[in-house]
Amino acid sequence: MFGGGGMNPRKMKQMMKQMGIDVTELDAEEVVIRTADEELVFSDAQVTRMDAQGQETYQVVGEPETRDPGSAAGAVESGDDDVNDADGDSADAIPEDDVELVATRAGVGKSEAREALEAADGDLASAIASLE
Known part of the structure; x- marks a missing residue:
């Protein structure tokens, strides 16, 4: 340099x-x-x-x-599954932080934000865009 x-x-x-x-x-x-x-x-x-x-x-x-991609991420996701299963929630692939972020950005409730995330396969930008 x-x-x-x-x-x-x-x-x-x-x-x-x-x-x-x-x-x-x-x-x-x-x-x-x-x-x-x-x-x-x-x-x-x-x-x-x-x-x-x-x-x-x-x-x-x-x-x-x-x-390989996802080999370590799979282990992390399985740990998240246990947490969500304890709540009885079937949407185990959607982290609560993502739901809160989408709800805040789009100005909607958490349940509506979770539905949008599930429909968008967890894609934050798509979920927010669909709610705006």
Whole structure:
């Protein structure tokens, strides 16, 4: 970025501070990147956050483990199913936070928001658009 390959780290930090760039090391336990085709899971990754003029950039360094999409999400959803089954609610795929968000944005009640989410297969934007 600066071109001085042999620049000492102290001088580099000083220059970055003068330019308004703040670098912070994060103590991340796990980083997951989900794409349509796969999930990249970084365990014990080194994560750095760089804040430059209000724009945050994250750098992840480590070796990822590749998983099929939804393999970990299925385990999370099954945990959510147990919570919803305890309520006797058959709409186990719709999180309560999503229902509240749609209800607030569209200005409707929770039951109407839940119906719209179910009709839209959980797609928040579609549910809100159908209620407006």
